[in-house]
Each structure stands twice: as C-alpha cells, then as structure tokens.
Amino acid sequence: MTLTAACPKTEVARTRKPRRARRTLLVLVAPSLVLLLLINAYPLVYAALQSVRDGSLINAGDYVGFENYRATLTSPAFWRSVQFTLIFTVVGVFGSWLGGLGLALLLRTRIPGRTVFKTLLLLPWVVPVVVSSTAWNWLVATPQSPLPSLAQALGLGTPLFLADPVLAKVTVCVFKVWISVPFMMMLIGAALAGVDRTVYEAADVDGATRWQQFRHITLPMISRSTYISWILMTIFCVNDFPTIFLLTGGGPVDATTSLVVLSYRTVFQNFQVGPGVAIAFVMTASLVVVSVALYRQIRKAHV
Amino acid sequence: MTTNYSRRAFLGLGAAVGGGMLLSACGGGSASGGGDGGTLKFWDMPWGQANYTAAAKKLTEAYQPAGSLPGATYQGLQWANFSQTFSSAIASKTGPAVSTGGGFQAFQFADQGAIAYADNVINQFRQDGTFDDFLPGQLDAMKTAKGYAAVPWQLDFRIWWYRKSLLDAAGVKVPTTWDELLTACRTLAGRKLFGFGTGAGAGNNLGSQGLHLMMLNNGGGLFNADGKVEVVTEANLEAMRFVQDLVKAKAVDPASISYTTDNLITQWRNKRVAMGIHTAGLDTDTGETDGDLQVMGPLTGPSGAKAGLVFQNNIMMYADTPSQEGSEAFLSYYIKNMKTLWQQNVVAGLPVLKSIVALPEFQAQKQKAKIIAEWAPVAKTFAANSPTLFGGLAAVDSSQPITQFAQTVLAGQDPKPALESLQKALEAIVK
Numbered sequence: 001m002t003l004t005a006a007c008p009k010t011e012v013a014r015t016r017k018p019r020r021a022r023r024t025l026l027v028l029v030a031p032s033l034v035l036l037l038l039i040n041a042y043p044l045v046y047a048a049l050q051s052v053r054d055g056s057l058i059n060a061g062d063y064v065g066f067e068n069y070r071a072t073l074t075s076p077a078f079w080r081s082v083q084f085t086l087i088f089t090v091v092g093v094f095g096s097w098l099g100g101l102g103l104a105l106l107l108r109t110r111i112p113g114r115t116v117f118k119t120l121l122l123l124p125w126v127v128p129v130v131v132s133s134t135a136w137n138w139l140v141a142t143p144q145s146p147l148p149s150l151a152q153a154l155g156l157g158t159p160l161f162l163a164d165p166v167l168a169k170v171t172v173c174v175f176k177v178w179i180s181v182p183f184m185m186m187l188i189g190a191a192l193a194g195v196d197r198t199v200y201e202a203a204d205v206d207g208a209t210r211w212q213q214f215r216h217i218t219l220p221m222i223s224r225s226t227y228i229s230w231i232l233m234t235i236f237c238v239n240d241f242p243t244i245f246l247l248t249g250g251g252p253v254d255a256t257t258s259l260v261v262l263s264y265r266t267v268f269q270n271f272q273v274g275p276g277v278a279i280a281f282v283m284t285a286s287l288v289v290v291s292v293a294l295y296r297q298i299r300k301a302h303v
Numbered sequence: 304m305t306t307n308y309s310r311r312a313f314l315g316l317g318a319a320v321g322g323g324m325l326l327s328a329c330g331g332g333s334a335s336g337g338g339d340g341g342t343l344k345f346w347d348m349p350w351g352q353a354n355y356t357a358a359a360k361k362l363t364e365a366y367q368p369a370g371s372l373p374g375a376t377y378q379g380l381q382w383a384n385f386s387q388t389f390s391s392a393i394a395s396k397t398g399p400a401v402s403t404g405g406g407f408q409a410f411q412f413a414d415q416g417a418i419a420y421a422d423n424v425i426n427q428f429r430q431d432g433t434f435d436d437f438l439p440g441q442l443d444a445m446k447t448a449k450g451y452a453a454v455p456w457q458l459d460f461r462i463w464w465y466r467k468s469l470l471d472a473a474g475v476k477v478p479t480t481w482d483e484l485l486t487a488c489r490t491l492a493g494r495k496l497f498g499f500g501t502g503a504g505a506g507n508n509l510g511s512q513g514l515h516l517m518m519l520n521n522g523g524g525l526f527n528a529d530g531k532v533e534v535v536t537e538a539n540l541e542a543m544r545f546v547q548d549l550v551k552a553k554a555v556d557p558a559s560i561s562y563t564t565d566n567l568i569t570q571w572r573n574k575r576v577a578m579g580i581h582t583a584g585l586d587t588d589t590g591e592t593d594g595d596l597q598v599m600g601p602l603t604g605p606s607g608a609k610a611g612l613v614f615q616n617n618i619m620m621y622a623d624t625p626s627q628e629g630s631e632a633f634l635s636y637y638i639k640n641m642k643t644l645w646q647q648n649v650v651a652g653l654p655v656l657k658s659i660v661a662l663p664e665f666q667a668q669k670q671k672a673k674i675i676a677e678w679a680p681v682a683k684t685f686a687a688n689s690p691t692l693f694g695g696l697a698a699v700d701s702s703q704p705i706t707q708f709a710q711t712v713l714a715g716q717d718p719k720p721a722l723e724s725l726q727k728a729l730e731a732i733v734k
Contacts, residue, residue: 057390058415141566143558144573162504162561249505252560252710268386270732271411271698
C-alpha cells in the first residue's frame, strides 16, 4: 500500500491546495523579483567582476585574479582610511545617539515651546548636506571665519579647523554628529513614547532614583530601538560620502579619507576601477559583519 | 456585463504586463549613442559665467548642416562628477557625438577606442587656411601616434597675479625673478599679507598646479622626454625647496591647504592675498576688473628659464556617432564660428585662434591680452617634458597623490620624501 493511497482524498486536496497557492504567489511576485535582480544583483555581479579585472570606466579589462584585493589590503592608504572610518563611525554613532537620547529625554519634559524647539532641532537633518557643508565651511575655513575669530578673541590662537589633520578629523566628526542627532532624537523619542509611564510611577513608589530609573527602566525599554538606530547609523556613517567630501575632500593629506571616499577617489580621480571597487567590496563585507552582530543583539534584547 | 478571468488567464496577463515593462525598461533609449532623433548630440561644460551656456547653445542651434548631414542639439553639463557622466554614457552608448570636457579626456577615451580622430577636420583646416590661424604649437599638442585626438578651442593658463594697491602700499616692486619674489613675499608677510596665494582643499587643484608651474619654471616637470613619470629630479627638488622657503617666509596662508576655490577667491577679494598663482579668470571671479588685480610677467627661475602652465581645452568627436561626416562638419563649424563667444565676453578661457586674439573685444581685456602676449610663448603643457599629451594625464591632474603632495609641500614639510611618494603613486596610476 502506498502512502498516497493510505491518505483520504480530502487530505490530499488539502495539501495540494497550499502548494498551488504557493506557486501562484511565486508567479505573482516573479516580475518584482526579476526587476529586483536586474536592479540590484546585476550591478553587484558586474562590480564583483570589475574588482577582479584591470579595466577602465568603459572597458572591462583583463582578468587579474585577486590582485586588486591584495593591493588594497597591503596599501597603507587603505589602512589609514580604515582607521579614520572607524573613528568617524564610532563618534558618529555614539555621539549622535547620546545627543539624540539627551534631546529626546529633554523633550519628554514639559518645557515651553517644545514643538517649535523640536522642529528647529530637525533642521540639520532636513537641510541638504550640500547646504550645511557650505555653511560649515563658511564657519571654519579661513582664519577670518567666525569660529577661528572667536577662538582668537578668547586667546586660543588661530585654530585651523580644516587644515590641521587632527582638527580636521574632529571637525568632520562633529559635523556628522550635528547632522545625525535629529534622526536619533526622532527614533529614540518614538521609543520613549512607547514606554508606559506607570512603570516609572511604580519605581517612584519603590524609591528608585532618577538615575536608577533611567538605567534599569528607560535603557532596557528602548534597547531594541537603540540597536536598530546603531545599525542604521553605522551604515550611514560607513557609507557617508558627501559629509566628508564636501567639507574636506578627504584631506588634509588624507587625514579624513574614509573608505568610501578612498574608493571614490581611486575609481573616479585615479581611474583605477578594479582597486576602487575592491575597496568598496571589502568595506561592504565589513559592514555586513557589523550589521549581523548588531542584529543578533536586537534579537537578544528582551523588549 | 461581467467578465470572468480564470486564474491562468490572470497570471498570463500579469506575466505579459511584467514582461512588457521589463522589455521596455531594457530597451529604453532607442536612440543610438551620439545622436538623438537624427541630430548630433553636443555636450558642453560650463566654461564661463552663467551667460556662457546660453551663448554656446545659441551658437550650436545656429548650425545649418549642409545637404543631408544631421543638425546638432546642445546639452550643458556640470563639472561635478563629469568623468562618470561621460564614461557611463559612452559605455551605455548614449553619449555625445561631439563634446568639450576635461583637458585630457580625449586622450583618455582615445586609448579606450571611444574617440574618432580629427585628422579629416585638420586636413580641411589646412586647405581652407584655418590651420594657420591657430596659435603656434596648439594643434601639435593634440597629435598622437594614431592621429589628432581632438581640436583645441581655448586655453586655460596658470599664471602669476598680483594686487597692485597692496604692492604699492608695501613699496614692493613687481617681482621678475624668484629671488625678487622671495624678497617681496618677506616684505608683504611683515604686513600680514600672503605673497603665494594658493589653495589645495576640496576640489581645488590650484595648489598642485601652482607647484607644477614652479617645477616647470625651474626646468622640471612631472614627466621626462619619454613620457614616463619622473618627479624626483634636482630641478623639481630645488623648486619645491624654494616653495618651502616661501612657506617659512610666511608667504603661504597655513589654512590654504584646505581652501576650496571659493575660499581662495574670498581671500583675494578680502585683500589678504597680494600675489599668487591662479587661472586667467581671477579678476572676473573676484568681480574686480578695475585694474587692481594684474597679471605678472613670467618669472625668471634660478636657471634663467621662464615657463607657464597651460591646459589646451579641446573639442572631441566620438566613434559612436550617427554620422562621422556630420560630426566633422559640426566641429569645423563650431571652431570657425566660436569667436562670438569672445565677442560677447562669456568665456573664461583664452582663445586659441589668432583671429580671435586680434578682435578688439579681446584686446580690450588687457590682462587676458597680456597672458597671450607674454605667457603663451613660454607656456608648457601638463605633460612636459614629454612632447605629446597622453591619456594617463587625466588620472594625474586632480588625482589623490598630487593633491596629497601639494598639501604636504604647502604645509612646509620636507619636499624630498613628498616627491618620492609622488613618484611611486603616479607610477601606479600612469600606465
């Protein structure tokens, strides 16, 4: 006796129906899948091929194996860029998170003009980076700009915010934090809105201090949003091209050259397509690893 | 009336619609490269102030092709990411038939088989006399082993400028030699003025080009006579040590290594800079054409040599065109009629034709006329000391290594290791 024969007819029909439905669904999503493959997978595969070739922006060039990756990973410029990318990302993620958290907590309290304040705080995020970078350039670029003039007036000398390698790094990182704080503020603000106030009332009754409430209630309750914001901001920072390029162009003397800027300059200024794409792939792989690690933290988060 | 569709029919319809969309997406842009609806596509960069594009468009649209040759359409482009714009368009066969562009773009694309050589146009110029109208050496610069990669149409110089009022106030004579330059810079530094105004920040190549000019002025350069990278030479080292002396004499603004072009122009405008190397359009860029900003004569270097740096901006034709004969006819028309752009004073660059130089409208621009008279005869190309331009130059000008080199030297650091690093980096880029 076969298994099919043993099953009643109605049961066979019941198992076939979802299978047919699945097939129907698959056919329905097929056009979107094909389009997605063409839009995302094709350029990705093409770029992967470019990374193992010695080509130009027009011609594919000769196959060179993993030479471009070897050259990338043994290049001092690459490792200097890795170092700056790490600094930029760590400062960008945690700086904006701390700023955003502080502002979100502040905006939870009943301060006068809260709505106006909230709207104004969103401006750095809303204004195009081209505009804000021009404004920052005006603020700091020359010794006669407002901030260096202020420093001079305070007897702090004439800081070269964009010409000194260390100060340029600081300036670019602060600029990134300034742009990103509103985004963090919105995310954390939404998470805080979801925290039940009765929990705090109960904690008050139990005699918990403000710090204890923040540490043992607020932070755990917003942990899922926090991890999501960290993942997003890590991706934003690692992939951030305009913030750096418009303000310093990666200089002075490559001090603010991140991986994405290095990749761009290698491809479009030095016209070394293979090595430039290889840098982008190494960068993407690293980003995937970091994102997966953070995603696992989200799943562990208990709320 | 109701219509009932079976699931199979519905799926079939969906597939047909999806497939149709896909096919239309893949087949988008049925026009061939270089052409659009039977006309030639002419892509042009913004070569002047806002009114330039309108004037160049008018000139293009005035083109009346002979017989069955195609007409031309004008497309203005921005400098931002122009390499990507051209490369992706050429690769996808949606590029122009004729274009202006980066000074070395024609040579770069010629190496990749995307350029149609201009030999027929040059031959025609020989027959009708236009050939002799070009300033000496300008057409030769376009010559490669396979033919003329493009036709030059305007010149972009890097030259010394000074602000007369500041020099007069400081009692400084306009320098004619490097020694006089250093002395003048020291005097000006005493008045908190910069004698070597420059900038090497985001998107600003004036810093590296200024250093290149100093190398050329001392008989050096980035390339040897065989077209190979050779920057670690005594001539270059001496020139860069002189720049180091200028830095020590406080002739260079310490913040200038991060100056964008706008920052630098602001410093000129604010009278912080008394002398410096800039393009021919400094007076226009600052909005001061009253004569306070003046072009210096070429300086005599320690070896007695004089030199300037010039980029021959050119018009190129692409292999992918609806009609090669049409491209040649349009290019010929444009060169022969472009004088209107100088008559209207809308181009920042300087003319490459003697007939335009002789125009009263051009001669009225005293600083520009001085550049042609004094700087053009001694100017060298970016490829010097190589006799010809080549595709690899596109990867050198504004590249990461040369920018880094400029920032290092202008920061006053030892030029020898900087030159050695530059040599190594450029060798990796120029093939």
